[in-house]
Amino acid sequence: MRRSRAVAMAAAVTVAAVVAAAVTDGHQGVTVEPATPRTGMPADSAGQIPDEPTDDDVRFLDDYARELGLVMSRARGPEPEAFARQVDGPGPDVRTMRLSGSAHDGGAEVVLRLRTERTRTGWFGSVEARYRVSACYRWVLGESVDDFRPERLSACPAGPPAELGRAPVEPRLPDGLYDRLSGGLAARKGPVTPEALLADVRTLYVEAARAEQRRGGVRPERLIDVDDALDRHSVVVKGEAVGVSVGFGQECMMVRAAAGEIDVWVPDRISLQPGEIGCSASAAAAPPNARTSGG
Numbered sequence: 001m002r003r004s005r006a007v008a009m010a011a012a013v014t015v016a017a018v019v020a021a022a023v024t025d026g027h028q029g030v031t032v033e034p035a036t037p038r039t040g041m042p043a044d045s046a047g048q049i050p051d052e053p054t055d056d057d058v059r060f061l062d063d064y065a066r067e068l069g070l071v072m073s074r075a076r077g078p079e080p081e082a083f084a085r086q087v088d089g090p091g092p093d094v095r096t097m098r099l100s101g102s103a104h105d106g107g108a109e110v111v112l113r114l115r116t117e118r119t120r121t122g123w124f125g126s127v128e129a130r131y132r133v134s135a136c137y138r139w140v141l142g143e144s145v146d147d148f149r150p151e152r153l154s155a156c157p158a159g160p161p162a163e164l165g166r167a168p169v170e171p172r173l174p175d176g177l178y179d180r181l182s183g184g185l186a187a188r189k190g191p192v193t194p195e196a197l198l199a200d201v202r203t204l205y206v207e208a209a210r211a212e213q214r215r216g217g218v219r220p221e222r223l224i225d226v227d228d229a230l231d232r233h234s235v236v237v238k239g240e241a242v243g244v245s246v247g248f249g250q251e252c253m254m255v256r257a258a259a260g261e262i263d264v265w266v267p268d269r270i271s272l273q274p275g276e277i278g279c280s281a282s283a284a285a286a287p288p289n290a291r292t293s294g295g
Helices: 001-024 055-072 081-084 177-186 194-215 281-285
Strands: 031-034 093-102 108-119 127-141 235-238 240-246 251-258 261-265
Touching: 001 240, 055 108, 055 127, 081 127, 093 127, 093 177, 177 194, 177 251, 177 261, 177 281, 194 235, 194 240, 235 281, 240 281, 251 281
Parallel strands: none
Antiparallel strands: 031 127, 093 108, 108 127, 235 240, 240 251, 251 261
């Protein structure tokens, strides 16, 4: 675990360096505007508004954009709204200006307008000017670590901010899936091929989802669709073992077949965090002494 955390920290440092290089140089796209008047203060109390942002103003916004990109990277997606909801509102500092695409189909595009109040001080720390700086940044979010780099735009998209609407209920794995996989796969005889194991897991998943819908009247959208839970990346062969990951993010279950035995388990929450083993077929195929379990 210590090694995995060290690797994750090193990766984060590398990401930050790459992201820093990706942001547009200079002051392009950064605008200066009057600060919001404070209650009980005259409108001209903010002092003389500067014509141009300083290097520190631009650096502050760029750093803010990098932090927001890392926050959005923790979202499951795949729709751009899911990423934007991680950082949008409730105040005026962050507003979503454009959304398009999907993380599963070329990337989810998110354009955010960042706005923050800044001050310039004079001798003895007296405030000479209070103003706001703003800029728009663009991300195309997918599965690669490079997708989290912000691009500062030369101008913000025209029109009002986008309405994200109410966040949908996060889908989950079907109840009873663990017992169904454990019992159904244990009865399997003979050599296991990746194609056959994936097909068996898929069949049992569909059965578990249908059983819960009949039993409790749960709506299909409350459960992870089988095509999202299991795709061509969900199975891998590692040595003599075949691993299958079921689900994504924190909703994850794993299956490993090796030496005539089939094992089903649920990874613990820590191991599913960004920078840890994640919900992957490679993790599912790993030997038991390399895994962590949450049940």
